[in-house]
Amino acid sequence: MKHAIMFLMIVLAGFAFLSVAVAADTVNIYSSRQEHLIKPLLDEFREETGIDYRLLTGQGPALLERLRSEGRNSPADVLITVDVGNLVAAKQAGVLQPVDSDVLNRNVPAHYRDDEGYWYGLSARSRIIYYARDRVDPERIATYESLADAALEYGVCVRSSSNIYNQSLMASMIAHHGEEKALEWAQGLVDNFARRPQDNDTGQIRAVAAGECDVAIANSYYYGRLMDSDRSADQQVVERVALVWPNQEDRGAHMNLSGAGVTTSASNIEGAVRLIEFLSEQSAQAFYAAENNEYPVNPAVEPTGAVREMGEFTPDGLNLSDIEKYNARALQLMDRAGWR
C-alpha cells in the first residue's frame, strides 16, 4: 500500500520535472494551421536559419484561451491562425505584441496586416460561390445576396455556422449592410438550404457534383485542391462544378487571411519575428500558393497552377479589422436565423 503510493508519487514527480527546457534558439509555435500543411515550411526555416522550432497545433479559439490563461509565462513565441478572426481576437485579448519589421512591411500589403503591427497576413483566400454547370445559370447567383433570394430555384449548401469562415462572411454582411439586413439575408439563405449544414467546404463542392445541391459556398483553395487531385472522382467533381467570383460588380469577393503574430509572452522575440518574416518571403509564399492553393499576400509572388487557372477577381477592399469585430455578433444572428 505504502509502496504503491510512493511509486505513484515518484511517477507524478517525474513528470513535473520533465520540465520544458527552452533553448534560446528555439521558436515555440501555437498553430491552428494543421501540422501537415505547415511542417514542410518550418523544416525549411530550421534548415535555413538554424533556429529550431516546436509546434503545437489546435483549434484557434482553444489556442487563444490557452495563451490567455498561461499569461506571461506562456512558452509560445508565435501564434499562427488560419483565419483573421482569431488574430483580431488575440490582439483584443492582449496576448499579441506589436512588431515593427521592414521585411514584413515590404512583403505584406497594408490591407493584409494590422495597423499597429500586432498581426500579419500570410496567405489570402476568398469565400466563393460554386454551381452545377449542367443546371444552374451563373447570372442568377452572381452575389452573396442573390443566394438569399426567395425566388431562387436552386438549393444551396454551406457548412455549419460554427465554422469561422462563415462567421467572417456573416460579419462582412453586417459590416456592409447592418445587422437587420444581415439577419434577413441569413434567414433567406437558410430558407434556400438544400440540406442541414454539414461536412467541410470540400464536402459542399462534392455535394454539388453529386446532385444533392445546386449551389454551394466554400473557400477558394478547396477547388484548387480538387483540380490538383489525380483521383478520378475529384476530376469528375471539377468537370461538373464551376465557380463564380461573387459581387464582382460591386464590393468584391469576401476575403479571409491566414496569418501570424508574436505573443506578449515571447521569450524569443527575435526568432519569432524571423519566422514570420521567413513565412512572408518569396519561397514560403510560393509554397502557400503551390501546396495549398492560396493567394500569396506578397505581391512579388504570382499565384501558380490551379490558383492561376481559377482566374483574376476583385477582392472586397474593406479592412479586415473592420469586418472581424462583428464576429461574435455574427454567430448570434446566425443562431437566430436557424443556421446551425
Next chain:
Amino acid sequence: MRAWTLILWSIAAVVAAPVAVVLAYLVIPAGDVWAHLAATVLPGYIANSLVLMFGVGAGTLVLGVGCAWFVTMTQFPGRRFFEWALIMPLAVPAYVVAFTYTGLLEYSGPVQSLLRDLFGWQSRAEYWFPQIRSLPGAVTMMTLVFYPYVYMLTRAAFLEQSVSVLEAARTLGRSAGSTFYSVALPLARPSIAAGLALALMETLNDFGTVQFFAVDTFVTGIYRTWMGLGEPGVAAQLGSVLMLFILALILLERFSRKGKMTHAVGAYRSIPRYPLSRPAAAGVFMLCAVPVFFGFILPVTAMIVWTVQTLDFVDTRFFSMAATSLYLSGITALVAVAAALLLAYGHRLRPGGLNAAAVRLASMGYAVPGAVIALGIMIPFAALDNVVDDFARRYFDYSIGLLLTGTWTALIFAYVVRFLAVSFNTVESSMAKVTASMDGASRTLGMSPSKTLLRVYTPIMRPSILTAAVLVFVDVMKELPATFMMRPFGLQTLAIRSYELASDGLLRESSSSSLAIVAAGIIPVIILSTMIAGSRPGSRKEKKTTDAMECEHDA
C-alpha cells in the same frame, strides 16, 4: 483509521477541484448570452441529446444484455468466438466508426458508386439513399461501439452469479427465459446499470461523432458557445447543467436500486449451458454477429484497405505517436485504478454521508465533457504555474517554466479526473463481492486495513480491477478534446492526428492513425476478455488467468 478518511478526502479534493472550478461558473451571472441561447439553439441541443441518449441506451441494453446472457448461459455455434469478439468494438472510438462509415456510405464511397454502376444513375438526385450524417446515424454509430460497456459488466455479473441460485429457479419450475427475467437479470442489475451509465456518459460526452455528423447536442453546444461565441464561462455553465443532469440520472439509478437483493454466496461450479434449438441458435448467432461485424470487422477491414492505399501517411513519426498514446494511457490507467481502489476501500471502511459525498464528488468528472474539464484545470493550473514561476524569477532570477501545464502532468491529471469514474464504478460494484465476513476474518486474524486491501480485496477483485484498468486505458487512447487543449509542446497522439485528417476531409488518409488506435486498443481488450472468462471462482481457467495478468503487467 483516521488516515483513511484523510486519503479519501485528499483524492476527492484534488480530483474534484476542476469540477468545482467549472461549477463555480454557475454563480457568475451570464446575462443575455443565456437568454440568446435559450431563445435560439438550446431547445435543439436538449432534444437531440435526449433522443441520442434514449436511442443509444435502448440499443446498448438490447445488444449488451442480450449477447451477455446468450454467450454465458446458452450453447450455440460460434459461442466461444463471440465471447471475446463481442468486446472488440470497444477498441474502436465512436468518431473513428463515424469516419469509416461516412467513407463507405458517402456519395463517392464504394457502396453508392457500386449502386450507380449497377443501375446507371448519374446523380444523387436520381435515387434515395439513407443519410449517414444524421441523428439516427449517430445513434447507430454509438450503439455499435458503446454496447460492450453493458456487455462486459453484465457478463461479468452473470459469471459471478452462483449457479445454485439459477438452478434453484429451474428446480422451482422456471423456464430458461423466466429464470433470466426473474432471477439473473435482477441479480445483475447493479452491473447492467453501471454499464449503461458508462455507455450513456460516453454518449452525452461524445464530441467527435456528433460534430462530424452535424448533430447539435449539448456538447457541441458547449464547444460552440466557447469557441464561436467566445464565452468560456457560459460554456462552463452549460457543462455544469449537463453534469447536474447526469448526476440526477446516477442518483435516480442508485435510489431505484435501494432495497433490492444482492447476492453473494460461496457455492460455485461451472455453468451448465442451455442447449438451443436450431432456429433459436441461428437467431442468437445473428444477434451476436451483427454488432461484431458492423462494430468491428467491417470498419476495421475498410481501415486496413485505406491504410494500404495511403501508406505514405505511415512513417516513423507514427510509431512515436503510438508510443505516446500507449504511455499516456498506461500511466493514467495505473493512477486511476489505484485512486479508485483507495476511494472505494476508504469509503467502505469509513462510510457515512460526508464521506459518501466526497466519493461522489471525486467520480463526477466523467459527467463533464473533456474540454470543460480542461478548462477547469487550465485556469487554476496556469495560475499556480505562474505563481511558482514568478517566485522562482524573483528569488532565484531563473524561470523554471510551466511545471504543470507545460508537461504531461496537467494532461494526465485531466485524464484521471475524466476517467476516475470509469475505474471507480467498476471497482466499487465489484467490492460488494467481498462480504463483511471476509473483512471480519481478515481483521480478526490481525491484518491491518491496508494489508486487508492488498491480500484479501485485491485478489478477490482482480478481474474487476483489470477490467477497470483496461476501460481507462482504452478511453485515454481515444480521448480527443482534453488532449487537444492541454497537450504540451510536441505531444502528438494518434487520436489527434486521425481527427485532424478526417475533419479536413481526408477520411482515407486518417485511417492509418485510426487503425493504430484500434490495434493498440485491441491487445488489452483481448486480455480483458480472457480475464472475464477466467474470472468465475472455481473456474478451471485459473492458471491461464494468472499468466495473462502477468502479460498485462508487462504491458
